[in-house]
Amino acid sequence: MKNTLQKNSKAIIVLAFIAFFLFFAARGMSGKDVVITVLRGFSAGSVTFLVAAGFSLIFGLLDVLNLSQGTLYMIGAYVGWTVYVRPDTFIDILTPVLLILVGFTLKPLWNRLAGKVQLQAKVRKVLSWLTIAVGIILLGLLLTRYPIASWDLNNYSESPISYSYMADQGLRIIPAEVTFDQISPVVAILGLLASSSLAAFGVALLSREEKLLQSFNWRKFLPAACLFVIGILCVVFNAQITAWMFALSTNWLFVIAIVVAVVAGVSLGALMETTLIRPLYSRPIYQLMLTLGLGTIGVQIVQAVWGRPEFVWPKPALFAGTGGACPATNLTDLFQNQCSTVILLGGRVRVYDEIFIPIVGVIVLILVWVLLKRSRIGMIIRAGVQDRQMVEALGINVRRVFTQVFSLGVGLAAFGGALAAPSSGLTPIMGDKLLLNSLIALAVGGLTSFPGAALGSLLVGLIQQFMIKYGQIGIPIPFTEIVFKPSPALVPASTVLLMVIVLLILPNGLLGKKE
Amino acid sequence: MIAKQNFFTRNRGILIFFVVMLLMPFLIGMIEGSTPAMVLSNSGSFSKFLEGLGIEIFIFALFALSYDLLFGVTGLLSFGHSMFFAVPAYLTGIALKTMHLPFWQVILLVLLVAVVQALLFSLVLPRVKGVTFTLVSLGLASVFHIIVMSSDMINLTGADVGLQGVPTPSFIDPASQRFRFYLIALVLLVATYIFYRRFVSSPTGRVAVAIRENEGRAKMLGYNTTTFKIVVMIISSITAAIAGMLHALYQPIISPSVADLGYTVTGLLIVLIGGVGTLSGAVVGAFVLRLLDFSLRRFIGESASFITGAIYVIFVLFVPYGIVGTLRLKKLSTKAGLKDLIARLTGKV
Numbered sequence: 131m132k133n134t135l136q137k138n139s140k141a142i143i144v145l146a147f148i149a150f151f152l153f154f155a156a157r158g159m160s161g162k163d164v165v166i167t168v169l170r171g172f173s174a175g176s177v178t179f180l181v182a183a184g185f186s187l188i189f190g191l192l193d194v195l196n197l198s199q200g201t202l203y204m205i206g207a208y209v210g211w212t213v214y215v216r217p218d219t220f221i222d223i224l225t226p227v228l229l230i231l232v233g234f235t236l237k238p239l240w241n242r243l244a245g246k247v248q249l250q251a252k253v254r255k256v257l258s259w260l261t262i263a264v265g266i267i268l269l270g271l272l273l274t275r276y277p278i279a280s281w282d283l284n285n286y287s288e289s290p291i292s293y294s295y296m297a298d299q300g301l302r303i304i305p306a307e308v309t310f311d312q313i314s315p316v317v318a319i320l321g322l323l324a325s326s327s328l329a330a331f332g333v334a335l336l337s338r339e340e341k342l343l344q345s346f347n348w349r350k351f352l353p354a355a356c357l358f359v360i361g362i363l364c365v366v367f368n369a370q371i372t373a374w375m376f377a378l379s380t381n382w383l384f385v386i387a388i389v390v391a392v393v394a395g396v397s398l399g400a401l402m403e404t405t406l407i408r409p410l411y412s413r414p415i416y417q418l419m420l421t422l423g424l425g426t427i428g429v430q431i432v433q434a435v436w437g438r439p440e441f442v443w444p445k446p447a448l449f450a451g452t453g454g455a456c457p458a459t460n461l462t463d464l465f466q467n468q469c470s471t472v473i474l475l476g477g478r479v480r481v482y483d484e485i486f487i488p489i490v491g492v493i494v495l496i497l498v499w500v501l502l503k504r505s506r507i508g509m510i511i512r513a514g515v516q517d518r519q520m521v522e523a524l525g526i527n528v529r530r531v532f533t534q535v536f537s538l539g540v541g542l543a544a545f546g547g548a549l550a551a552p553s554s555g556l557t558p559i560m561g562d563k564l565l566l567n568s569l570i571a572l573a574v575g576g577l578t579s580f581p582g583a584a585l586g587s588l589l590v591g592l593i594q595q596f597m598i599k600y601g602q603i604g605i606p607i608p609f610t611e612i613v614f615k616p617s618p619a620l621v622p623a624s625t626v627l628l629m630v631i632v633l634l635i636l637p638n639g640l641l642g643k644k645e
Numbered sequence: 646m647i648a649k650q651n652f653f654t655r656n657r658g659i660l661i662f663f664v665v666m667l668l669m670p671f672l673i674g675m676i677e678g679s680t681p682a683m684v685l686s687n688s689g690s691f692s693k694f695l696e697g698l699g700i701e702i703f704i705f706a707l708f709a710l711s712y713d714l715l716f717g718v719t720g721l722l723s724f725g726h727s728m729f730f731a732v733p734a735y736l737t738g739i740a741l742k743t744m745h746l747p748f749w750q751v752i753l754l755v756l757l758v759a760v761v762q763a764l765l766f767s768l769v770l771p772r773v774k775g776v777t778f779t780l781v782s783l784g785l786a787s788v789f790h791i792i793v794m795s796s797d798m799i800n801l802t803g804a805d806v807g808l809q810g811v812p813t814p815s816f817i818d819p820a821s822q823r824f825r826f827y828l829i830a831l832v833l834l835v836a837t838y839i840f841y842r843r844f845v846s847s848p849t850g851r852v853a854v855a856i857r858e859n860e861g862r863a864k865m866l867g868y869n870t871t872t873f874k875i876v877v878m879i880i881s882s883i884t885a886a887i888a889g890m891l892h893a894l895y896q897p898i899i900s901p902s903v904a905d906l907g908y909t910v911t912g913l914l915i916v917l918i919g920g921v922g923t924l925s926g927a928v929v930g931a932f933v934l935r936l937l938d939f940s941l942r943r944f945i946g947e948s949a950s951f952i953t954g955a956i957y958v959i960f961v962l963f964v965p966y967g968i969v970g971t972l973r974l975k976k977l978s979t980k981a982g983l984k985d986l987i988a989r990l991t992g993k994v
Contacts, residue, residue: 195776409962415722418779419913420961422724426910427954434948562906566787573780623791626784630769633781637772 141640144632152592159599162477167599168592169474169484173553174567175591176491180546182568182575182583183498184539190515190578191535193414194407197421199543200565201428202395206544207551207560208436210391211443214383215290215297217375218305220390221364222278226322228361230269233326235354240327240334247335258335265329272321277308283437291441298444302376307369315365323358384446388548395544399537407536408529425561433558440557445470449482449552483553490549494542495584502580511535515578566622567594570629576642585640590625597621656839658925663835670696670824685824696827698939700819700895703830706931707888709915710834710841710924711881716913717922718845719877720857722779724909725766725786729885730892731904732762732789737893738808739801748814752890759886763878770878771871774860783906790904807900811893819895830891834928837884841924844880853877857922914953917960920967929968 159167181203188196213220249257282288296302310318364371375383402424410417444450451468458464458472464481471478472485479485502508510531513521522528547560554560567590575586598621632640653660671681673692708730715721733755740751769781793802802808813819817826844850852873855863863870893899902908915934919926937956941949964971 195779406958406962413965416961416965418722418776419917420958422906422910422913423954423957423961426907427951427958430951430954434951566784569780570784573777573784577776620791620795620797623788626788629784630781633773633777634769637774637777 140636144635144640148589148593148628152596159603162475163599163603165475166477166479166484167595169479169488170598171592171595172488172491172588173484173591174594175588176488177546177550177554178564178567178571178590179491179584179587180494180549181543181564182571182587183494183580184542185568185572186575186578186580186583187498187511187535187542188539189572190580191511191518192407192532194417194421194536196536196539197418197565198402198425198428199540199568200561200563201425201432202398202540202561203543203547203550203564204432204556204558204561205398205428206391206395206547207443207556208432208547209394209544210387210548211290211294211436211441211551211556213387213390214380214443215293216279216281216305217383218279218307218372219281221368221371221375222308225319225361225365225368226273226276228357228364229319229322230326232354232358232361233323233328234330234333235357236327236351237330237334238350240331241337244331244334244337254335258332261332261335262329263332265325265327265332268321268325269329272313272318272325275312276318276322277310277312279305279308289439290436291439294441294444298442307372319362319365380444380446380450381448384448388545391548392541392545396537396541398544399540400533402540403533403536408532425565429558429561436556436558438558440555442555443551445482445552449486480553487549487553494545498542498580507531507534563622567625570625572639573629574632574639576639579639579641582639582641589628593625593628594621597624656842659835659838659842662928663831666699666831667828669699670827693823696823697819698935700823700827700830700891702931702935703834704888704891704895705911705915705935706834706928707837707891708885709912709919709927709931710837711884711888712909712912713916713919713922713924713927714841714844714853714877714884715881717916717926718850718857718924719853719874720860721874721877723766723782724779724906725782725784726885726912727904727906727908728786728789729759729762729882730889730908730912731793733759733886733889734893734899734903735793735802735808737890738811738899741813741893742808742811743801755886755890756883759882760879763875763882766882767871767875767878770874786904786909787906790901790906793901793904802901805901807898808893809898811899813894817894826895830895833887833891837887838924838928845924849873849876910957914957914960916967917957918967920970920973921965923967923969923973926967926969933968 181199185196185199188194188199247254281290281293283290286292375386378386406420406424407417410420448468450470452470456463456467456469456471457478458467458469463469464472469481471480473479500508502512510521510526510528514528514531518528546564550564551560568587571586571590572583573586574589575582575584601621636642670692673695674681674683677691679692711729712726715723715726736755736758737751740746740754741748746754766782766785769778773781792798794805796804798804816822817829819826845854852863852868852870855866855868856870856873860870889903892903911934915930916927917930918933919928919930934953938949938953941952945952960967966974
C-alpha cells in the first residue's frame, strides 16, 4: 500500500491540488450554482469522454493518433440530425449506399475470380486501377442522377435551419417526394450494383495473388443478400417507410437517429482503417498528417453538404415537455409530464443536457470497461497495448483487431456527436473544439490509459464549466480589489494551461504508465 | 568526401532562381508592352499583379522553410507552428497601428518576441517528447488562437474580423512601391535559404539531423540534444517571424485564420508537396501550392480547398518524398543506371 502511494505521489499531489482548487472555487458560489456547474461539468466531461475514449483505445493499440476524431464526432451529429429531422432524405440515401455496399461485401467472390485471372504483374496493376477508375466514374454518374430529396442551402425556407426550426415547433411538414425522372429505377439499381462490383473487383485484382485463393462457401453471400433485400425494400416501399418514420414518436426517431449515427461512424472507421491508415503503419508521422488532413477535408464536406450556419437538433418529446407541473420538483411529475427542466436543490436543471448525457456517459464507460476486462477481444486489446509483437506471435490476427478497434473508437466519437448535438447545436466547427478538449483530456489523463481518459475528460469538463461560471460572477483576485471576469471565449485556454502544468510535472499524464 | 566547392557552384540553383525572379517583372513587362522604367515605377498592371503573387509565394516559402527546418530536418513535429507566424504578424500590426512605434523598433521588437516565443516552446521540450510535444504545441497555439478570436481584445486584434488598417511605412508600401517590397521579400527568401543550407551542413545542423534519425544515439554520443533543439527552434521562429512580419505589412487584413491549425496544415502541405527535409522542397512546394490554389479558385471556385485536401491525402499516401525528394531519388537511380550502362558498353563489368 505504501509502495503504490509512493510510486504515484506526484499524481496524487496534482489530483489533490485540483480537488482543492475545485473545492475552493465552489466555496464562492451559492449551493444551486455549485450543483448546476458540477452537473454541467459532468455533461461536458461525458461528451469529451466519448471522443477521448475512442482516441485512447486507438492510440493504445494502433499507435495512431487519430486527429480526425473531432470531425468524425461532427459527422455523427450531422448524420443523426439528418435521420431525425429529414427521415425522407435518409431513406432515399439508404438505397444507393446499401447497393454500393453489396458490391463490396461480395469480396470473396471477386477474390476468387481475380485469383483465376492470369496476367503479368504490370498489366494486372494497370488493369486493376483502370477497373477501379471506371467503376468510380460510373458510380458518380449514377449518383448525380439518382433522386434524393434534400434541403436547399441557397433557399432559406428550405435550408436545414428552417427544417430544424419547424421540427422544433412540432410542425413536421413532409416535403415533396422526388421521383425517378432522370433515370429509370431498374437501370439505377442494376447500374449501382454493376459499378460497385466493378470497383470491388478492381480492388481484388490489386491485392496479392496468394491471398486470393482462400476458402470460399456460399454462406459468405448472406450479408450481401441481406443488404440487397433491404435496399430493394427501401426503394419499393419508399413512400410508406417515409410516412411511417414521419408519424413515429420523436423518442423512437431519436433512438433510430443515434443508432444510424453510430453505424455510420463504425463503417466510416472501418473504411478509413482498411483503405487509408493501413498502408501507412510503417510511417507513423504520415499517419498523423493523414488523419489531420482527413479532418480538414471532412469539415469542407460538411460545410458543402449542410452549410456553414449553425442550426439546432430539436430535443425528443421525452425531454421537451413544458406544460403542467414543469419544472418538475419530484420524480412522478418528471415522468408524467416529461419535463424539459427539473428543480434540483433550488436550481433549475435541464434534464437532457445535465442529467441524461452524464448518465449515458457513465453507462458507456461501464460497457467499454466490461468489454475491455471481460471479453476476448478486450483481452486481445489489453495485451496488444502491452506488447503488440507478442500478441501477433501468439497467432492472433492483430490486423483484424486493429480494424475493429478503430471502428469502435470512431463509433464512440460519432455516438458522442449525436448525443451532444441536441444540447449544443450543430456547426462545422463543433469538431475542432471537441478535438482540442479530448486531446487535453488524454494528455492530462495519460495517452494510452482508458481510466485516464475518463478522469481527464471529467477534469476538463469540470474546470471549463467552473471557468464559465466564474465568467458570470467574476474571480476576486486575492489581496486586490480587482474582479477578473474571463469571457467565455477564453475558457478553453484554462484547460490548456491545466494540460501544460500537468505535463510539466508528469510527462506521462496522471494515470499513464512510466516508460 | 565531397569536393570543396566555391560559394557560387554550391548555391547554383538558388542563385539562378534569384536572377530569374529578379528579371521576371521586367520580362512580363516587356510582353505586356511596358518599359523597365515603368516596371520600376510600378505602373505595369500585369507585372504588378504577378509581383503581388510572387510576394505571397515568398512569404509562404519562408514560413514553409522554417517548418521544414523544425520538422523535416530536426524531426520535431509541432502543430503549433502557425503561432510562430501569427504572433509576429499581429505584433507588427499592433505596434504600427496602436502603439505607433518607429519601424526599426518594430523590427527589433518582433525579433525579440520571436526568440522569447521559441524559448517558451523550448520550456516544455526537455520534458515531453514525440507525440506529446505535438499535443502541447497544438495546445499552446490554440490558446493564442482563442485569445486572438476572443472579444476581450477586440480593440487590439479585431477578433474574428481580423486586424485592419495597418499603416505600412511609405518606402515599402505594397500599393505604390510594390517592386521594392517584392525585391526585399525575394532577397530575404534567398538569403534565408542560403543560410539554411549552410546551417544544415554545419556541425550544429548535422547534430539536428542526428536528432531526427535517432535521438537516443545522439545523446549517447555526448550531445546535449535539448540545446540543439532550442537553437533550431530559435532559428525557425525568427524565420517564421520574418514571414509573419512581411505578411502583416503586405496584406490589408491580418485574419485570425493565420493563427489556427489550418495554417500549420498549409505549411505542412507545402513541405510535403516539395519534399520533407529537403529545404528546396519548401520553395518548390510554395510555388506549386499557391499557383495551384490560385488557378483552382479561379476556375472551380469554392470547392478548390476540397481538391487541395485531396492532393494532400494523395501526397501522403503515394508521394511521401515530395517532388524534390522523388526527383533526387530518380536522379540517383538514373546516374547508377548510366554508370552501369557505360561499364557494360566498355566491357568493364
